Amino acid sequence: MLLKRLEMNGFKSFADKVAIDFVPGMTAVVGPNGSGKSNITEAIRWVLGEQSAKSLRGGRMGDVIFAGSDTRKPINFAEVSLVLDNDDHFLPLDYSEVYVTRRIYRNGDSEFLINKQSCRLKDIVDLFMDSGLGRESMSIISQGKIDEILNSKPEERRSIFEEAAGVLKYKNRKKQAENKLFETEENLNRVQDILYELDGQLEPLEMQASIAKDYLYQVEELEKVEVTLLSAEIETITETLETWRTAFQENETALLSLRKEISELETSAFSKKEELRKTEESLEGNRSDLLSKTERLEQLEGERNLFLERQKHSNENELAHAENLALVQSKIKTLEDSKQALLENLRVKETTFRVTSEEASELTNKMAQFGAVSEEAIENRKSDLFELKYEQTTIRNDLGYIDREFSQMESRLEKLEQENKKHVTSRADLSAAENETKAALDELKEALNEQLEIYSEVKATLAKQNARFEANERDLYRHYEKVQQMKSRKETLEELADDYAGFFQGVREVLKAKSELPGIIGALIELVLIPEKYQKALEIALSASAQNIVTENDEAARAGIAFLKKAHAGRATFLPLSTIQPRHLPDATRKMIQNQPAFVALASDVVRFDQKLEPVILNALGTTILAKDLKGAGQLAKLVNYRYRVVTLDGDVVNAGGSMTGGATKQGKSSILTRKSELETLTKTMAELSAETVEKEALVKSSKESLRKKQEELEETRLVGENLRLREQELLGKLTREQESLERLNQQLSVYDLETEESAEEKARLTAKKAELEQKNVAIEAQITEMDAEIADMIERSKVAESKLKSDEETLSNLKAKIAVQKSELEQAKTEVSRVQENLDENYLQQEELENKIADLKNNLSSVSMSETEAARQIERTRGEKEAVALQIETLNRSKAELQAEIADLEARTAERNNQASFYLEQKNKAEIQIGKAEVDVRNRTERLMEAYMLTPESAKEKRSAEFDMEALRSKVRLLKRSIDELGVVNIGAIDEFERIHERHTFLTGQQEDLLSAKETLFQVMDEMDEEVKKRFGESFEAIKREFAITFPELFGGGRAELVLLNPEDLLTTGIDIVAQPPGKKLQNLSLRSGGERALTAIALLFAIIRVRPVPFCILDEVEAALDEANVVRFSRYLKHFEENTQFIVITHRKGTMEEADVLYGVTMQESGVSKLVSVRLEETAELIK
Template sequence: MFLKSLELYGFKSFADKTRLEFADGTTSLLGPNGCGKSNIVDAIKWVLGEQSTKTLRAGKMEDVIFNGTESRKPLNVAEVTLLVDNASGILPTEHSEVEIKRRLYRSGESEFFINRSQVRLKDIRELFFDTGVGKSAYSILEQGKIDQILSHKPEDRRYIFEEAAGITRYKLRSIEAARKLERTEENIEQVETLLGEIKRQYDSRKAQASKAARYRELEQQQASIEVDVQLSTVKSFLLLRDSRNDQLQKARLAYDELKEQISIDTEQVESEQSELRRHAETRVAIQTRIQRLEEQLIAKRDQLELLQQRYQDFLRSKDEADARAGQILERIDRDEFELESQRDYKQQITQTIEDLGEKITQHVLQMGETQELIKEHDVEIGGRESEILVEDSKQQELGAKLQEITDLIVVELDRKLSESGYSIQARRSSEQAFLERLERMRNSLAERVEFGKTIGPLLKNKTTDPTDIVKEWNRFLQEISRSIEALAELFSSYRNTIPSFIDELLAPEGIITQKHGIDGELAASRSRSIAHREAIKTLREENHGLAELLEQYRERLTQLKVSLGEHQARVASSKSLIESLEKNITEQRYLHSDAERDAQVAAQRVEEAIEQMSLVREDQVRIEEEKDSLDGQLVEIVEVIERENERLSGERQKINQRYTELNELRGSIDKYTFHIESLEEQIQGVYRNFFDTYGKSLKEFDARLEEDLGDLGQLREQLASLKKQIQGMGYINHMAEEEFAEIKERYDFLNQQMTDLMKAKNDLTRVIEEIKKRSEELFLDSYHKIRINFQEMFHRMFGGGRAELRLMDPENVLESGIDILAQPPGKKLDRLAPLSGGEKSLTAVALLFATYKVKPSPFCILDEIDAALDDRNIGYFLSVLEDFASSSQFIIITHNKHTVMGSRTLLGVTMQERGVSKAISYRMGWEADEEVIYDAQVDTPSNNTV
C-alpha cells in the first residue's frame, strides 16, 4: 500500500485544483519558506480525520478554506482527495484502490467519502486502524511530533508502540466495551430502581382491581333498580302534563274572545284620535317653525358679529398688505443695486480670467519650445555619443594596429640588430675615441689661438724673423690636417657602429613612420572624442538650465492655473449670487404683486362685509315679525287639543281595563305553557341523567311504561341501600384492572430486562479481560522487538553509542509510560534532556526506524526532521532511509541538498502568484552516467534547477 496521489482544491493556500502524483521510494518536497509545503502535510492529516484546529495551525476549522488574496475572492469550500494503492490488501476492503475524500463548506457542513460513497469520520479512522497510518500514527513525523516522542512525559510516546503492536483497534474496542459495561451497570441500577417502584404499584393495582370488580357488580344492580325508578318518575310526569294541556286550551279560547272586543273598541278610539293627531301635528309644526325662527335669529346675531369681526380683520389685512408691499419694494431696490455691483465684479473677474488664459497659453508655448530645444539637445547628445562610440571603436582598432606595429618594430629591431652585429661596447669605444680626439683638437686650437695673439706683436717687431713665423704656421696647419684625417677616420669607425636599418625604419614607407601615422590618427580620434564629450557636457549643462527654466515655467503655470481656478470659482460664486439675486428679485416682485393684490382683495372684502351686515339686519326684522304671528296661532290650536283629550280619556280607561283582563288570561296561558315545558324538561332530564349516569338511553325501556312498575317508594329504598353500599366502598379506581394489566406486563418485562442485563454485564467483563490479555501480549511482543531494534538503529545512526527503552510500570503494561535512555558516543547513559537538537532528532528517527522494522507503515511523511542534523548525521540518516525505501514510501519536506540528492522524485511548491501555492513534480534519474532531473509529467530532462 502506498500513496498514489493527493488532490487539493480550496485548502489553505491551494486555491486552484492541484494534483500531486507520488512515486514509490523517497520523494523530497521542496520550496521556499511560506510557500505552502506544510499545508500538504496538513491536508493529508485533515483528510485522514484530524479535528484539532491547533494541529492544523488554524484558529477555527473554517480557516482551512482558501480565504482569498488581493486579486482573488475567498472560496466557499475546501476539498482534499487522497488516493491509496491497496493492491496488497492491507486495508480491510476489496478495492485495489481506495479514494478518501473530505469536504468542508464555509457554513460548517462537513462531508466524508470513501470511494465516492459518503461515510462517517469514524469509518475513515477505523479503515486505517493498526496500519501505522492515521492523523496521530507514526506515518507522519513533524518537528512537533519529535518533541512529543522525546517529551518529558513517558506516557506521551506510548502511541507509537501501540500502533506498531496493532492494539489500537483492541484498545478502542476495550474502551467501547468499558463504556458499554458502565452503561450496563447504570441500566441495571435504573432497572432495579424501576423494578422496586413497579413492584409497589403492582401490589397496589392488584387490590384496586378486586375492589373495582365488586363495585361493578353493585353498580349493575343499582342500574337495574334505577331503570324502574326512572320509568315510574317519567310515567307520573306524563299524566301531569296531559292535565295541564287541557287547562291551557280553555285559557287560550277566552283570551281570543277578549282580544277581538278590544280590537273593535280600539278602532273606534283610533278614528277619533286621528283628528286629534292632525291638530297635534299642526301644533308641532308651528312649534317647530317658531323654534327654527328663534334659531335663525340667534344665527343672524352670530352672523352679524362674525361679519363685524371679519370687517375689522379685512381692514387690518389691507393695512398689513400695504405695509408689506412697501417693505418688499425697498428690498427689491436694495437687491437690484447689489445685482448691478455683482455684474460689474463678475465682468472684472471674467476679464482677469481671459488674461490668465492668455498667460497660460503663452507659458504652454514657451514650455513646448523649451521641451523641443531639450529634445533637440538630447538628439544631438545621442548623435555625439554615437560618434564617441564610433571614435572609441576606431581608437580600439588603431590601438590594436599600433600594438601590432609596435610588436613588429620590436621583432624587426631584434632581427636587424642580430643581422648587423651591432655592439653597444664597440659603439661606446668608437664614440669615446672620437670624443677624445675631438678634445685634443679643441685643445690644440686653443693653443693656436693663444699663438695668434702673440704673432701680432712679433710681426710688428722688426727684430722677429718672418721665416720662423711661417714655419711655425705651416707646422700648425700640418697638425690640423693630421687631426682632421684622424677625426674623419674615428667618425667613420663610429658611423660603422650605428645600424643602417634605422634609416629604413624611419623612411616614409617604414614601420616607424606608419606607427607615427597611427599615433597621429589615434590622437586626432581622441581629440574628436574629447571635443564630442565637451560638447555633450555643454549640451547637458544647457539642458539642465533649460530643465530648471521648464520647471519654473511649470511652477508659474501651476500658479496661473491655481489663480485661474480661484477666479473661475469666484466667477461661479458671483454667477450663483447673481442668479440668487435675480431669483430673489423675481420672487420679491411676485410677493409685491401678491401684497398689492391682497390689499385690493381686503378692500373689496371690506365693502362686501358692509353689504352683508345690512342684509343680515333686514333678515332679523323679517324673522321677528313671522315669529309673532305664529305665537298667536299656537295658542288657538293648544286649546282645541285640550278639549279633545278630555273626551277621549274615558274611552281609553275602558280599553285599559279590558287590557288588564287580557293580560291576566295571558299570564294563565304562559303559566300553563311553562308548566308543560317544565314537565317536558323534567322528563328529558330523567332520560339525560340516566344516560349520563349509566351510559345508555332510558328510551330502550319505554315499552315498560304500560306495565306495573311497583311502588315507587320501595324502589327508592332499595336504590338508596345499594348507593349506601357503593359509597361505603370509598374511592374506586375504575381503570385499576387495565392499569394492573399494564403494570403486570411492565413488571414481567423489567424482570426479563434485569436477567438480560446481568448476562450482558458478565459477557462484557469477560470480553474486556480477553482484550486486555491479548493487548498485553501484543504490546509486550512489539515492545521487546522495538527495544532490540532501537539499540541497533541508535548505534547505526550515531556511529556508536547505545540506547535503551524501559517500562515505567511493568505491572501495568497497558498504561505504563516508556522511558528513553540514550548514550551518544563519548557521553554517559542518561535521559534525553541533555541531548542537543540534532541528537534528539536523530534519536527520534532511530526510534521511528526501529518501529518500522517491527511494523512498517506503508508510507511516511517526514516534515523537516533533518533540519537539526549536520552533514555527517545526514549521511547516517540517508543510508538508513535508503534501506527502508524499498518497503515503505517516504515523503520528506526538506531544505537539505544532501537529502534532496538522495531522493528519486522531487515535488516543488512555489507561489508564482502571491498567496496561491502551485506544485511542480520532477523525477531524478541517470543519463550518460550523469544525474539528471526529469519532468515527472512528460518524463524528459528538464532545464529547471531545484
C-alpha cells in the same frame, strides 16, 4: 500501494492550485524558512482526517483557508486531494486508484469525498485506521513526533507502539463497549428506581381494589331499585301532565279564534286608515298643485314680455353693424392699391443688387488666380529645403548619441574599476568573518550543554507536581460521579412525579389535564407539607383520600367528572371548597384527651397547608387523633367511646367502632409521600454537594495553575535550548553562506575583466561611425545654402505682381460699398410691403367679425320671435289646468269625512273582543304553569336516569320489576345509599390501577433481567478486547524491540540499545523506556543523552517500527534537523534500505538528505504570503534554502 499525487487549492499559504506528483523512492521538498514547506505535510495530515486545528498550527479549522496577503484577497475555501495507486488493493476498496478529497468553506461547512463520491469524515478515518496511514500513524513523522518520543512519559510513549501493533480499532471497540455499559447501568438504575416505587404501590392498591369491588356490587343493587322507582314516578307524573295539556289546548283554541277576529277587525280599520291617509295626501297634493299652477302662470306672462323687449333691441344692433362693415370694406380697397405699387419698386431694386454683386465676384476670382500661381512655386521649393534640414537634424542626433555613448562607456569603465576594488576589499572582510563565525560556534556548543542540565532539573520537578494534580483531579471526578448518581435519582423521582406515578388512573388523567380544566387545584397529598416524624402516621390516616382532588367549586368538580366520562379514563373523588364541610372534635373531647400521656396531636394540627384549604384538611383529618403507640391508641379510643379514629406514629390504627388495623409493609416500599420527602432531601443534599464541588474544583484549578506555571518554566527552558540550537543552525548557515559568497566574488572579478575588454572594442566601432556621419553633414550644409538663394530670387519676382493686385483691390472695395447701399434700400422696401400687408390682414379680420355678428343677430331675432309665440300658448293651457285642480279638491274633502266615520265604528268592535281574549289567556297561563312543573319533575328524573345509569325512561321501564311498592322502593334506596356512604371514600380506579401497576411491574422485572444480561455480555466483550490488545501489543513490541537492536547500531556505527517495559505484567497500561549506549559510551536512559544522540536514537526507533510494520509511504518533516552533517548523510543513506517497500517524501534543509533524493521540489514565496512550487536542480538547492 503508492502516493501518486497531492493537489492543493487555497490551503494555508498555497493560494493557487498546486499539484505535486510523487514517484517511487525518495522525493525531497526544500525551501527557505517560512516558505510553506511544512504546509505540504499538514495538507496530507488534514486530508487523512486530522480534526485538531491545534495540530495544524491553527486556532480553529477555518485557519487552514488562505487568509489573503498584501496583494491578494482571502479565498473562501480550501481543498486538498490525495491520489493513491491501489493496484495491490492495500486499501479495502475495489478501485485501482483511490482519490480522497477534503474541502472546507469559510462559513464552516465541510465536504468529504472518496473517488469524488460524497462521504463522512468517519468514513475516511475508518478507511485508513490500522492501515499504517492514519493521521496519527507512522506514515507522517515530523520534528514534533521526534520530540514526542524524546520528551513524553513512558506511559504516553506506548501510543506509538499501539499504532504499530494495529490495536487502535480494538481499543475503540472497547471504548464503545464502555459507553454502552454506562448507558446500560443508567437504564438499569432507572428501572430499579421505578420498580422500587411500584413495590410500594402494589399492596395498598390490592386492598383498595377489594373495597372497590364490594362498593360496585352495592352500587349495582342501588341501580336496580332506583331505576324501578324513577320509572314508576315518571309514569305517574306523565298522566297528570296530559290532563293539564288538554286544558291548555282548549283555552288555546278559543284564544286563537278571538285573536283571528280581532286581527280581521284591526286589518279593516288599518285599511280604512290607509285609505284616509291616501285621501289626505291627494288633497294636499292638489292644493300644492293649485299653488304651483298660479305661480307658473305669472312666470309665463313675465317671460313673454321679456321676449318682446329682446326682439326690439336685436333690430337696432343689426343696423349699426351694417354701417361699420361698409367703412372697413372701403379701407381694404385703398390698402390693396398701395401694396401693388410697393411690390413693383421692390423688383427693380433686387435686379440692380444682383448685377453689382456679379461684377464684384468676377473681379475677386481674377485676383485669387494670379496670386496662387506665384506662391505655389515658392512653397514647393521651401518643402524641398525642409526635407534637407530634417536629414541634417537626423545626422546631428546620431552624432549626439555617439557622444553620449562615449561618455557612458567612460563612466561604466570607471564604475567597473571602482567595483573591482570594492569586491577585493569584501573578499578580505569575508575571510575575517568566517574565522569569527567558527569561534562563535564553539562558544554556543558549551552554552547548549549547560542549558540541557537545567532542562532536566525542571522536568523532574514538573513530574512531582503533575502527580499531585492528577490525585486532586481523580478526587474531583469521584465527587462528580457521586453528584451524578444523586442527580439521576432526583431526575427519576421528578419524572415519576411529573407523570403522577402512584396516583389512580382517574386522578392521574385529571391532574395531567389540569390546564384544560379551570378550578382544579390539585391532589390533596400535593397540597400539604408533613414533617418527617408524622409521615408514616399521616400516610395511613389519609389512605385513599390522599388522592382526592381539591377544586375551587362544585362546577369544577362536575367538569372533572364529565372529562373522565368522556375520555373513559376511570373515576376520581373531588373535594369542592365551596361545598366541603369541615369536621371537628368537640371541645370537651379535645380537652379530655390532650392531657393523656399517649396523646401526640390531632392529625390536622401537624400538617402545613394554604389557609383556604382548611375545610378540606379538617374534613379529612379534623377528627383523627395521633397516639404514641398502639396501647396508648387503644386507651384514647376507649376514652372517646370508639367514635373517632386513632393512628399511631408507627401506622397502626384503632378505627371508629373499635376495629384495629396494623402490621408491617414490605421492606423498601415507597409511596407518593415518601417520594416527595426523598425529593426534598435530595434537593437539600445536592445544594450542599454543590458547595463542596466548588471547593474541590478550586483545589484542582490551583494545582493545575501551579502545574501550568512549571510547564511554562519547562517550556521556557526548552525554548532557550531550542533558540541555542537555532542559533547554532544559523551560524552554520552563515558560515556556509560566507564561503559561498567568497566563491561568487571571485567569479564576479573575472566577469569585470571580460566587460572591460568588450567596452574597448565598442569604443573603436563608434569612432568610425562618427567620422562617416560628419562627412554627410558637410555635404548637406552646402545644398541648404544653394536652395536658400533660389527661394529668395523667387520671392523678389513675386513682388512685381503685387502692384497690379492693389489696383484691382480698390475697384473691388468700391463695388462692395455700392452693394451695401443697395442691400439697405432693398431691406427698407421689403419692410414697407410687410407693414401694408399687416394693415390689410387686420381689416380683413375686422370685416369677418362684423359679418359674423350680423348673422348671429338675425338668427337670434328669429329664435326670440318663436319663443314669444310658444309662451302665449303655454299661458292659455296653464289657465285651464288651474280650474280643473280646484274642482278635484272639492271632491276629496267629501271622501275624507266619510272614511273618518267608518274607522270609529271598527275601533269600538275591536275593544270588545280584546276583553274576551284576556279571560281565555289567563286560563291558558294557569295550565301552562302546571305543565311546566310536571315537565321539570319528569325531566329531573329522566336526567337522573341518564346521568346515573345511562338509561332512557323507555329502557328503564323495560328493566323495572313487574310488581312494586313505591314506598318500599324509596325505603330500600335510602338503606343502600347509607350503606355505600359507610364504606367511606372508595377508589374505583384502584381495580384498573392495580392491574396496570401489576402488569408494568411484571414488564419492568423482565427489562431488569435483560439489562443485567446485557451488562454481563458487555463485560465479556471488554475482556475479549483487552486480551486481543495484550496479545497484539506484546507480539508487536517484541518485534520492534528486535529490530531496534539492529537499526540502532546500523545508524550509530556500533553501540547497542534496548526497549524496556516498565510493568511487563500489565500490557494494557505499561510504559516503555528507551535505554541507549552509543559507541564508546556507557549505557544510559535516553533522557540523559545529548540532543543529537537522542534524535538519532528516536529515528532508529522509527525505522525499527517501519521494518516491523512497513507503510506504503512515509512523510518525514525535518526529522534530521538536530543531526550533524555526518549523521544526516548516514540517515539519508539509510532511507535507501526501505525504498523497495516504502515511498519517502522528505521535507528538509539538509544538503546530505537532498543529495540522496530521487526528485527535488522547491517551495518559495516570491510573492509575499503566497507559496509557489518550483522544479529544482540539485546545484540550485543550496541557494534556494537561504
